[in-house]
């Protein structure tokens with residue numbers, strides 16, 4: 404390839420867009436129609452049908468991709484519920500990948516609630532019924548000693564990103580065992596839909612060590628191991644073997660995103676692996692970045708400087724601790740000492756306010772450094788009246804935790820209270836958008852992890868923001884893959900949070916938004932990737948050399964193209980001495 408419209412040479416990019424160079428596929432005949440990567444449905448041209456040996460295997464009409472999109476959308480609307488829409492879209496992904504991604508990217512705000520939260524949560528709960536065709540790899544505790552062999556069964560060699568779960572904490576739904584596989588699949592669909600990561604570079608992985616969810620173990624159509632979770636040494640050995648096998652099979656630049664592990668493993672595994680492998684934990688670090696971005700944007704509405712805010716976290720798990728730690732970095736950057744920053748952050752868990760020497764105990768691990776010198780207080784209502792926060796952030800998957808009294812109190816304490824109900828899916832949110840606006844006379848600055856529709860209150864329309872790590876992980880992944888960032892530091896996540904918050908315009912703020920609209924998530928993710936790459940080069944974290952001159956073009960070059968390839972090879976041009984009648988014999 405010579406150069407694109409912007410003059411960037413393909414050779415500068417980490418991954419050349421091989422799609423457009425495919426020319427003639429190796430597969431022919433009916434097999435090409437059975438391969439979702441190559442299949443074009445009724446968009447195969449007459450020439451292609453003849454050349455590939457599929458003429459007559461399709462009805463005679465040609466339906467180009469535009470018409471196919473129309474057909475998919477008509478069907479999509481026809482389904483009566485979201486779970487059926489999920490199954491329908493997964494079927495499309497299994498049949499025709501390019502069409503699937505074209506439909507998703509063109510209708511991202513309509514499609515995200517289906518292929519991602521909240522519907523993906525419901526799909527995981529019913530995965531035995533939803534399951535049609537396997538996707539990704541299943542590695543079980545019985546495969547100890549053979550993990551590399553399993554990775555070798557994956558047919559693609561140039562995998563660049565893995566999303567892995569052990570299914571122990573699927574969204575806020577708890578232990579769903581192997582049914583949790585819907586999450587890595589959904590996350591990786593967003594890698595492509597939001598950030599244009601090539602689908603063939605992506606691999607979803609389920610590590611099945613059993614499930615402690617008895618109902619799921621007894622489900623007659625359960626797809627995983629029917630045993631209690633294996634913990635301790637064998638568990639650690641399996642994860643360790645997996646990490647090493649990934650490097651052996653796909654190289655040390657292969658990104659490994661940890662997703663929806665239980666708290667007790669998530670922090671531990673992050674600490675063990677973060678400096679040795681190209682890895683991050685989305686629930687700790689991705690969620691942290693999106694929440695801090697939302698907080699930074701909220702301050703433009705509340706006009707309360709970061710250093711004067713007081714935050715209460717409902718929950719002290721992966722999300723809360725992750726957000727709190729990144730927030731501390733942001734507060735310190737704004738001029739406070741670390742000690743002062745810690746004093747602005749209060750945590751609440753199932754045993755009440757996290758204080759030193761709590762009679763009810765339970766302050767261990769990551770929570771310890773957040774424990775305050777304060778009297779124990781049990782109920783969230785009392786905690787809020789005593790601590791007088793400017794912001795409350797819910798991430799404990801306790802639906803209704805922000806009750807009317809609490810929301811009203813937040814409205815009494817603040818001109819513009821910040822209320823983030825981040826637990827997923829929607830059924831686990833701490834309050835609804837409507838409840839937050841109604842209880843605060845429309846003054847709440849509200850965001851939630853799962854989407855809520857606009858709310859009309861006293862003639863004004865509010866657009867609640869979706870504070871979901873989907874605004875972060877696709878852009879991070881694209882940046883990591885394209886620029887070979889191996890060490891994904893906390894500063895990368897802080898830079899991501901700052902970049903995202905800077906993409907929130909005054910117009911967005913006027914609509915009550917603290918994130919750019921979901922329709923814009925693709926351009927947001929690409930810009931984020933570009934800014935992360937810029938940051939990574941400035942800190943010496945990007946190993947792709949030389950640094951490309953034009954980063955926007957560099958990013959554009961690697962992005963997946965949803966147009967169908969032409970399988971008709973370009974005609975050869977015969978040299979003139981052959982075609983010319985004057986050719987000398």
Ligand SMILES: O=C([O-])CC(=O)C(=O)O
Nearest residue numbers: 520574575686827871872
């Ligand atoms: O998947 C989502 O919507 C966000 C997330 O990581 C979680 O809730 O675990």
Ligand SMILES: [Mg+2]
Nearest residue numbers: 574662663686
């Ligand atoms: Mg998650």
